[in-house]
Amino acid sequence: MADEIRALVFDVFGTVVDWRASIARQVETLARVRGLTVDGTAIADAWRGLYQPSMSAVRDGTRPFVDLDVLHRESLDALVEQHGLGSLDDADRHALVLAWHQLDAWPDVVEGLTRLKRKFILGPLSNGHVALQVGIAKHAGLPWDVILSTDLYRTYKPRPEAYQGACKLLKLAPSQVMLVAAHNNDLGSAREQGMRTGFVVRNEHGQGQVIDQKAEQDWDVIADDFVDLAKRLGA
Amino acid sequence: MADEIRALVFDVFGTVVDWRASIARQVETLARVRGLTVDGTAIADAWRGLYQPSMSAVRDGTRPFVDLDVLHRESLDALVEQHGLGSLDDADRHALVLAWHQLDAWPDVVEGLTRLKRKFILGPLSNGHVALQVGIAKHAGLPWDVILSTDLYRTYKPRPEAYQGACKLLKLAPSQVMLVAAHNNDLGSAREQGMRTGFVVRNEHGQGQVIDQKAEQDWDVIADDFVDLAKRLGA
Numbered sequence: 001m002a003d004e005i006r007a008l009v010f011d012v013f014g015t016v017v018d019w020r021a022s023i024a025r026q027v028e029t030l031a032r033v034r035g036l037t038v039d040g041t042a043i044a045d046a047w048r049g050l051y052q053p054s055m056s057a058v059r060d061g062t063r064p065f066v067d068l069d070v071l072h073r074e075s076l077d078a079l080v081e082q083h084g085l086g087s088l089d090d091a092d093r094h095a096l097v098l099a100w101h102q103l104d105a106w107p108d109v110v111e112g113l114t115r116l117k118r119k120f121i122l123g124p125l126s127n128g129h130v131a132l133q134v135g136i137a138k139h140a141g142l143p144w145d146v147i148l149s150t151d152l153y154r155t156y157k158p159r160p161e162a163y164q165g166a167c168k169l170l171k172l173a174p175s176q177v178m179l180v181a182a183h184n185n186d187l188g189s190a191r192e193q194g195m196r197t198g199f200v201v202r203n204e205h206g207q208g209q210v211i212d213q214k215a216e217q218d219w220d221v222i223a224d225d226f227v228d229l230a231k232r233l234g235a
Numbered sequence: 236m237a238d239e240i241r242a243l244v245f246d247v248f249g250t251v252v253d254w255r256a257s258i259a260r261q262v263e264t265l266a267r268v269r270g271l272t273v274d275g276t277a278i279a280d281a282w283r284g285l286y287q288p289s290m291s292a293v294r295d296g297t298r299p300f301v302d303l304d305v306l307h308r309e310s311l312d313a314l315v316e317q318h319g320l321g322s323l324d325d326a327d328r329h330a331l332v333l334a335w336h337q338l339d340a341w342p343d344v345v346e347g348l349t350r351l352k353r354k355f356i357l358g359p360l361s362n363g364h365v366a367l368q369v370g371i372a373k374h375a376g377l378p379w380d381v382i383l384s385t386d387l388y389r390t391y392k393p394r395p396e397a398y399q400g401a402c403k404l405l406k407l408a409p410s411q412v413m414l415v416a417a418h419n420n421d422l423g424s425a426r427e428q429g430m431r432t433g434f435v436v437r438n439e440h441g442q443g444q445v446i447d448q449k450a451e452q453d454w455d456v457i458a459d460d461f462v463d464l465a466k467r468l469g470a
Contacts (some may be wrong), residue, residue: 146381
């Protein structure tokens with residue numbers, strides 16, 4: 001199988017980057033400057049909690065495509081009062097939206113990607129738009145070959161067009177492309193489109209994590225982290 | 236100016252890669268295997284000569300978008316008889332189309348891009364589609380941050396949408412993005428869209444080159460090569 005695969009495309013939030021600790025830290029830093037005391041981790045969890053529902057209307061076509069900065073801002077505006085950030089002005093809220101462009105990678109990511117890059121085409125296949133992914137890559141030193149965000153197809157995962165669009169842009173058959181994700185549902189959607197699947201265990205939600213603690217299907221590869229993934233794929 | 240610029244986007248054929256020597260060599264290699272004696276450089280020149288006209292119908296909207304592999308194949312089919320390659324079968328012709336995915340960079344490119352990458356977002360803005368640019372980047376070791384080919388906008392330079400599309404994907408104002416090209420007309424089109432412009436002198440057509448031997452407007456930067464460009468932009 002590894003010989004047929006030409007490209008690895010990656011889910012990013014949770015799989016490549018630790019959004020929770022990164023957002024918590026950036027929120028607390030800004031709050032401190034503004035003289036506010038907040039629970040950054042609770043805010044990160046609440047913000048991320050609005051992520052999936054925020055995309056629904058775009059996915060089902062009842063809302064024209066808007067990118068994740070727009071959705072992140074709407075979600076932030078919805079939670080600030082409850083979390084002690086209601087006094088933040090427009091510029092501060094914009095700065096927090098941009099915090100999602102500056103997320104830290106899990107410790108194994110750069111080493112794993114650097115090894116995988118010798119053998120495969122690498123790119124994020126994320127609901128975070130192209131500019132956001134470029135920002136994360138510059139911040140975290142991710143050696144992507146190409147950015148394949150779903151804004152290129154003006155939709156969001158798990159819509160089939162998102163997976164199909166990435167394969168088409170690479171001019172590869174789905175069986176030549178593996179999605180790597182820490183989320184069983186994302187992998188299930190990729191498999192439905194004929195793609196290969198690689199599961200990596202992450203603990204993105206912290207101690208209270210109840211989902212995605214193990215592989216729920218016989219994914220093509222199941223790895224402990226990106227270095228282990230490289231090993232298993234012969235890279 | 237260099238402080239305002241956030242991204243450098245690059246013309247590729249002629250500016251980043253030496254298409255002429257690369258295509259000539261690959262054509263001659265395949266011809267030799269097939270027992271044919273051909274003039275690879277003449278074929279490269281003839282093939283490239285059909286490049287601009289081949290895009291006209293897509294640019295003016297009379298033909299639905301097709302990518303450069305399709306156009307390269309049509310142009311190749313039009314010239315094989317005259318150049319002693321008429322006996323090549325479909326698979327061989329396809330292999331030659333893919334030669335455009337494996338072009339060598341000019342000698343200064345990797346060093347220059349590596350320096351520029353520390354300060355700027357870097358990506359090709361080429362009429363060669365995403366998969367083609369990924370191929371060239373893997374072949375030549377180009378450290379792009381993002382691929383911004385015009386197939387993403389389903390058009391070809393110099394249509395305004397090609398330049399505008401790249402800036403929009405990066406979520407940058409045109410004044411924050413510099414096009415780097417060895418072609419005065421490409422830079423003129425970018426300037427019309429409000430982008431910054433960087434001219435690099437190349438000799439892509441060999442000794443007989445008559446165009447683009449010097450800057451024809453007061454481009455924002457005029458450089459000898461990519462290392463010189465990095466120096467002039469403080470990178």
